[in-house]
Amino acid sequence: MSNLSATIEPTGHAAPASEDAMDTVTRTGSETLSMNKAINAALADVLAENPRALVLGEDVGQLGGVFRITDGLQKRFGAERVFDTPLAESGILGMSVGLAMAGYHPIPEVQFDGFTYPAINQIVTQMARMNFRTRGALPMPITLRIPSFGGIQSPELHSESLEYIFAHVAGLKVVSPSSPHQAYHLMRHAATRPDPVVFMEPKSRYWQKDTVDFDDPGTLEGSVVVRPGRHLTLVAWGGMVARCLQVAELAAEDGIDVEVLDLRWLKPIDAAGLAASVSKTRRAVVVHEAPRSAGLGAEVAQTITEACFGTLKAPVERVTGFDVPFPSGSLEAEYLPNIDRILYGIQRVLEYQRG
């Protein structure tokens, strides 16, 4: 059950927009929400609290976004604060950089992962570097939302995993929630940071409902162990966390006690969290949707190996997408790490013999 303070009840009118004083948002208790609703609630709260927070992008206004993540926000906060842009991603990101320079906190949306590419120049050479270039004079409090990853049989370039770029770029921070609870709290956290955060929303989890506890966000930094276990650590993020939890259930039937670690922050990576888990389990498999070569799994595996080399029982295994373009919907299940392939990966680690 959720208790919303009167100030954030949807009114159908634009919120008073003329003062910088912050509304206090108090959601208490807990509520069962889908992830898309949870992000929507977080955005509403962020907009209510910070009159300089803005939402912009293609179709985010009246339509509420193609995934309805911004549903109702324009109606409530006005077309000045929640607005559609022309169809140009470089424009959206470049404009966000300028709005940040003017003291705003833009929350741009790129409609689908694959359409971030036209904006990469503004993201990498401008948004990520402006604080550095200006020696802190022009910080970039920008929260870039990207519906990400596959799993819903989308058309071409609607299922990409872009962490391979973001996680490497100095000046960015990158986070991906795996549950409605995480999504709500990580969005509120990200959207109040003074640095640019790329917020990668796992599309395949948008409609999954779960409890959001408004009173206890839990830790907001680093990774979280979402299932403790003794024999092996499965590391995943975004939509793959749920799949790894399924795998852990199945493995348990065979007496294999799998720990599932939700990495959450893809930049910076929680090296301590990884080390803590794997120094206990002494075996790890990292799972991601992106192609294997030079994917973030390599960084995760190497981070683990650096910390746990002396105690690791087997090399860290990677179960990932193949080194092919993300295929059409009918081949998606062949491409994405599925339960079988993850179980094979676990088996390889468990059966590993030093050669």
Add this chain to the structure above:
Amino acid sequence: MSNLSATIEPTGHAAPASEDAMDTVTRTGSETLSMNKAINAALADVLAENPRALVLGEDVGQLGGVFRITDGLQKRFGAERVFDTPLAESGILGMSVGLAMAGYHPIPEVQFDGFTYPAINQIVTQMARMNFRTRGALPMPITLRIPSFGGIQSPELHSESLEYIFAHVAGLKVVSPSSPHQAYHLMRHAATRPDPVVFMEPKSRYWQKDTVDFDDPGTLEGSVVVRPGRHLTLVAWGGMVARCLQVAELAAEDGIDVEVLDLRWLKPIDAAGLAASVSKTRRAVVVHEAPRSAGLGAEVAQTITEACFGTLKAPVERVTGFDVPFPSGSLEAEYLPNIDRILYGIQRVLEYQRG
């Protein structure tokens, strides 16, 4: 001493352009060349052999490129085959995709690494995928030249290492030469392939002279051991290979026999070559200019670990750029892996004790 067959002697006139028959290019013997001259020679030979090869980019025509890599080519092959474009990298790459569709083999230049970002959309979503999307009907024989990496105290965004993107993208192949000999032969190889190859030229080596043996290209695929050694493998590419060779000389004075492996192909990575070297030395350090997090060093390290886990004496060490934007020239030496830092890395590996 080089013997050029008459057909490729610069004449100042456009080559006969009306037939598809190939000129045979025969350079024999060997010659001392700087890398920029070696690439220039390779491009000339490619243009002479294949009337459908084209060179395009900003200032590649009359100026011969800001690094003179295309010097003289317009004069010799005509302004139809070697031409300046307007100042737009997405345009250059998008146009190259279309030229490839029309049966040409474009060799576009992006003037500096950092200005590849505006073209990333065309590179990743179009050039790399067109063969896949069309089930092989529209292959993309495009050789994308990018003066890359740091080391010459350039202005901002003129010193970037972009392999973190290219090495992950299915459909691309990526190579970086470390010597004039490699540069000549790898360019001739790359520019005759039916698939897109990103050719990353280490700017800091452009003016270094060395022998190019025209008769014996050596192997063109995979990595090469440029200095054999017994105690430890240093893995590098581009400008860092020369630095690692220096380090190996210094280490030898302390009785440490370092093998230096020039990775060359950054996609696909030569897993077998890495395994062969490290299964012998049982210790490895990977060196690159790019920031450490999610850099290609992670893939190299993990590839080694997967192959050699049982025999490795220490976790693979990474000596890399820091997780900061490539800084101004006066700080470049602080940022790039220098001899000291690589020696420290070697030391850590040699002194490693299982915890």
Add this chain to the structure above:
Amino acid sequence: MTEAPRLEPHSTALPADELVELYRLMTKVRHLDTSAIAWQRQGILPGYAPMQGQEAAQVGSVRAMDTGRDFVFPTYREMGAALAAGVDMPEFMATHKATWNGGLYDATKYRFTPIQTVIAGSALHAVGWGHGQRLDAIREGRPETDLPTALIFLGDGASSQGDIHEAMNFAGIFKTPVVFFVQNNGWAISVPTEQQVAGGSVAARGAGYGIPAIKLDGNDVEAVVRGTRAAVEHARSGKGPAIVEAMTYRRGPHSTSDDPGRYRTLEDERRDAGADPIESLRDRLLADGTLDADAVTAIQAEAADFEEATRLAVQAQGPRPGAEMFEYVYQEQTEALKQQATQWREESEHV
């Protein structure tokens, strides 16, 4: 500064038999488009991007091309153009069936590039391809006055992308034989053209590049054919690119997962859609006696048969073998990828 020449519609009116042929094609297109929406509801297709209202624009523009040597660069909404270009429809629908991204058809055979999901992604390809036609002529010593020409489809929304600007500028500089064919259908998903196109008209951008442009009624197939013919004539003759802006209306939802009720009313649609391109052509052909009611019925029956045959083929279309994921990445496959294919077979097909 070059003054952009004005582009006038081609002077020759269309003969009656050509109009009938266009009516036949547009009727087929409408049938198939309406059916594809139904197929999505029936679970035959996971999704579809309807093009109702744009039949005249798509069929008419392709009609103006020489499909034997020109090349068409579509977006994701060009079913009508594909059909007019002769593309195999089940192979085209393969994209919407999620069988193969881009479609299963051979792009070189139909001279019709694969379906493009990246807005504005193909415009520069057309410019490069067109430049290749110029280079071919030069290499072969032909005069550059009868060039194969590229037809670039783009929407009002796409006009906002940087790539469209770069394509227009490159085409202007290189005098490339391309026609930018803008279907201004009033909307980019939920965003109306007024909030998209500063200045209000994509055709009006032409002058700034020295590119002649024509704005025409995209619901009138004869206007589309004649306008596009003029543009093609200009481009083909070596004078450089041309722009056609066909004013039309996206009568359906953006895609089968869109809900237009959120951003426009039925009243808006009735007011803004203009004449139905097919009904108005039919009425004209009936009025001037070119067709009678029986002929119209026959044409519609033919379209229904075609729709039925297409549906059967689409339904019969099975998924592609997973091995193709590995096969088409490169012309020269890598060892690393071969190994992944092997692992995939072992783990997924248990071979």
Add this chain to the structure above:
Amino acid sequence: MTEAPRLEPHSTALPADELVELYRLMTKVRHLDTSAIAWQRQGILPGYAPMQGQEAAQVGSVRAMDTGRDFVFPTYREMGAALAAGVDMPEFMATHKATWNGGLYDATKYRFTPIQTVIAGSALHAVGWGHGQRLDAIREGRPETDLPTALIFLGDGASSQGDIHEAMNFAGIFKTPVVFFVQNNGWAISVPTEQQVAGGSVAARGAGYGIPAIKLDGNDVEAVVRGTRAAVEHARSGKGPAIVEAMTYRRGPHSTSDDPGRYRTLEDERRDAGADPIESLRDRLLADGTLDADAVTAIQAEAADFEEATRLAVQAQGPRPGAEMFEYVYQEQTEALKQQATQWREESEHV
């Protein structure tokens, strides 16, 4: 379709004292520019991007702004603009000294963004910042008729980039208070404007976006000031963006590592450069008696003093401590980065 209003130069002629002030500034700029080339040869600066010939364009356009509330978005060649905006010159030169990319000056203090190496990279920032000024007015309940305005510098070469198109279109749609100030100096490194700008004029692009534009003699500082004032007036009053195309000439090499002899002759330069903006202003002020020879000498001496002081400060400028690499990446530094900073200190400073 909106008709783009024509932009006429501001009606008020510049008073004599303002012209003298401009002459003084331009003389300083010329001195410093010429010196910086020499400094590069002497090894004081590793590189420099000369702007000789563009003094009137840069000084004149900044003069038209209200530097207390407007904001300037330069490229890498705007030393003259920076000086006119009051930016500390040694801090500006820090970019060319390779001390800090972007310069050491405080961008917010001088309302002058850092030096931008990405061609066209800043245009959209200006649009975003300008949109912020509109939002400020709305939030504060002020009418949108007296808005802080952004000045965007771009070159003829930059006009080819997609970002410029997106910036113009966004600015047109959002009626953003920005002035696109194009220094058309004839060249983008080795590529002349004719091979760069299809249609021949960047100002001519304005009409396609409904943006008023003016093309003026960029070597005539009064023309620049009055043209830019008109543009700023338009933008400031809430009517939306404006474009100024200042026709000028890059008299020097592209940069100190360029060799213009490879792509243009001295004859070309003599023929195309037009009037020297400083000499012609001096002649005018001497001719109408505003200045006499002594005053000119005094102004030049003042410029020489300024140059000397700047040189000393640039020479004295030491490298920044390496620790700053780690300090400025984020506002909230990460633990991982702190650890890297520690490792750097240990290994590089042996601490």
